[in-house]
Amino acid sequence: MHESEYGALPLTTGPEEGARDARVALLPVGSLEQHGAHLPLVTDTVVACVLARELARAYPVRTLPPLTFGCSHEHAAWPGTVSVSARTLDAVVTDIAASLEPARLAVVNGHGGNHVLANTAQASGGRIALFPGPQEWEAARSEAGLATDNDTDMHAGELETSVLLHAAPHLVRPGYRDADHLTGPRDHMGVLGLAPYAPSGVVGRPSLARADKGRVVLASLTRRFAGHLQALTGDPGPTPP
Secondary structure, eight states, X not given: OOHHXXXXXXXXXXXXXXXXXXXXXXXXXXXXXXXXXXXXXXXXXXXXXXXXXXXXXXXXXXXXXXXXXXXXXXXXXXXXXXXXXXXXXXXXHHHHHHHHTTSEEEEEEOOTTOTHHHHHHHTTTSSEEEESOHHHHHHHHHHHTOSOOXXXXXXXXXXXXXXXXXXXXXXXXXXXXXXXXXXXXXXXXXXXXXXXXXXXXXBBOGGGOOHHHHHHHHHHHHHHHHHHXXXXXXXXOOOOO
């Protein structure tokens, strides 16, 4: 991934960042984990980077390179998945936030399994915000007309496939229209992992994905970031279209 494609690697110089003097930095955090046969292992990282790019276009913020490993232990049954511990992820994000002082850090999280980041933000004393939250994903789904919700479409489904069809269609493999799988309750996924519930690795309805849905999801999330920026800085900043 490079700047022209996903905004993943900022190519600014030290003097350029000094002149900008951004009060908030965006840290995309993703994962390296299976996403069925139709999406790549880096899907969550791509989603986080694409969203961070849109936020940087709308607000006066600085974008950091992504963290490409997350807490993906529930996907360990599939080849290609690599995880770090919750303790490691918390420590890395906390260290990055400390090194940015007095600027604040907004973690742009693309992987729902990075649960520890909520505690990292909570314990930061107002120095770290976590975005998007579940309610913001749900609101974006509704605004974009998605037929699914966060629970039934949790992995490689309508939402993630739509975002990639919009932002990086070349990463979506053939077969997504035939990859739907709904699991029902997954009460013991924390112990058993995802594999017993979803042999294909998919939980959701990628067959419903469309690029225009992905575009609206990103636009909705971009508008909803304004409150997080104000919470971090006390300044409402510009209102995106």
